[in-house]
Amino acid sequence: MDSxxxxxxxxAARWYSRLRAPDCTSADRADFExxxxxxxxxxxxxxxxxxVAAALGKLAMTDSRLRAM
Numbered sequence: 001m002d003s004x005x006x007x008x009x010x011x012a013a014r015w016y017s018r019l020r021a022p023d024c025t026s027a028d029r030a031d032f033e034x035x036x037x038x039x040x041x042x043x044x045x046x047x048x049x050x051x052v053a054a055a056l057g058k059l060a061m062t063d064s065r066l067r068a069m
Contacts, residue, residue, distance in 0.1 A: 011035065012045035016053060 015032050018024055036042050 007047065008041045010047040012042065012049040015046060016049040
């Protein structure tokens, strides 16, 4: 299975987005903490999602097409 289709990676991407949403609640954050603690792979997947987001942010600073997205 490639990493994009790994359920932990998909969940991590959803959590990354949810935690940054303006309507994210304390219940969402508690659910995230439970998900994170459930399996060490979840923490690794979330860390990878953070790295990807950071890399995309850096690219967006240098590429006007990405910045427009």
